[in-house]
Amino acid sequence: MATSNRPNAPELDSACVAAYDHAVRQGVFDDSDVAEQLALGEAEVLRIRTVLTDLRLLIRGEDGSATVPASPEIAEAELSAHLEAGIIERREQLARIHRQMRSLAPVYRAHRHLPQASQSVRLVEDPAAVRRELAAATRACTSEAFTVQPGGGRSPEALNEAIARDTTMLKRGVTMRILYQHTVRANLATRTYTRKVTELGAEVRTAEEIYERLIIFDRSLAFVPQERVGGRPPGAAIVTDETIVGHLWRMHDKMWQSASPYDPRDVDYASTSEEIKASILRLMATGLKDDVIARKLGMATRTCRRYMAGIMDELGATSRFQAGVRATSLGMVKPDPNP
Incomplete structure (x- = not known):
């Protein structure tokens, strides 16, 4: 009827x-x-x-x-x-x-058996299908969601899609942890998103370097994106194997423990800027190219070069190599935290 x-x-x-x-x-x-x-x-x-x-x-x-x-x-x-x-x-x-x-x-x-994946590791190459799977996992999540987002600030489109999904999950009482790189602290769209979710209880931290994007639900389901090719959105491996998911969770939980708490209401970027400078100095001393350093730190190459120019000016150096040598002699270069 x-x-x-x-x-x-x-x-x-x-x-x-x-x-x-x-x-x-x-x-x-x-x-x-x-x-x-x-x-x-x-x-x-x-x-x-x-x-x-x-x-x-x-x-x-x-x-x-x-x-x-x-x-x-x-x-x-x-x-x-x-x-x-x-x-x-x-x-x-x-x-x-x-x-x-x-x-x-x-x-x-x-x-639903794919030739290249077992049932516990399922590859979904269609980005739209990944979004549907992610929405379903969000609805099914009951206790904890852990998100690791490398790179700089996320696009407003991605954040608009995430905010409704994440706030609904938080209102159900799910614990949420989000790990970004330091550079997102100066990104307006990401700061607005983090302010909304932290008001509902989410915890956000930032780290110098993050190597892979990852989302883990209830320590039992993980989304591991494929490598991005060009501008095309990647697919993802959806992992339910208990051993693999547990390993991913422990590895990234250690990264979380060493990361810096982030309050999006704090607009003082001085300390963050100094951390970024120190990271650039350390990577400069290893001889990496500008674009590689920028990618590792989740920032635009042009922004990275502005930092480099300021560092060289502060050290009175005329070359990147000279800046690295002087910084090392002054004890300004910290050892690589992830050798």
Whole structure:
């Protein structure tokens, strides 16, 4: 049975209340009497009659010759019965959807074998399919979500897609940890996103270098993106093997423990800027090219070069090599934390 498209009940305004009050005292709703007593025009009385009738507050008398006021309790019961029937029907439809889809899940799992992946490591190459799988995993998550995001600030489009998904999860009481690189602290879109999720209880930290993107749900399901080729969004490996997921979680939890807490309300970037400079100095001393250093630190090559120019100016160096030598001699270059 399809749900009725019955329109919403009309609003009961002060004129309707006054007319109903008069009808209750008189025992009948008479148009001319209501118009005279309340100083109303014919059109307004007709409107009031229609509203009260739709609300079941006016009914035909026993002989059918007059319109009389009805009990609000009876009217409420009649109006509510229709809505409650619709709610029950929709609940039954929802239960039927759950029952039918869950009955097919074993069929899908049994036959969804890809040549290059076992059931516990499933490769999904279509980015749209990855997003659907990610949305389903988010809905199913019950205790913890751990996200590792290398690179600089994320695009506003990606963040808009994430905010609705993540806030819904947080409101269910799921613990959420997000690990970024230091450079996101100066990115407005990412800072706005992190402010919203931290207000709901998420914890955010930043680190100097992060090597791989990763999302882990409930320490039992991991999304490991493929390597990005050109500008095309990558697919992902969806991992459910207990040993592999546990290893990924422990490895990145160690990175989390050494990362710096990030409060998006703090707009003082001085300390972060110094950390970035120190990281660039260390990488310069290893002889890496500008674009490689920028990629490792999650920043644009042009931004990285501006930092380098400032560092060389501070050290009075005329070359990158000279800057590295002077920084090392001054003890400014820290050992690589991930040799």
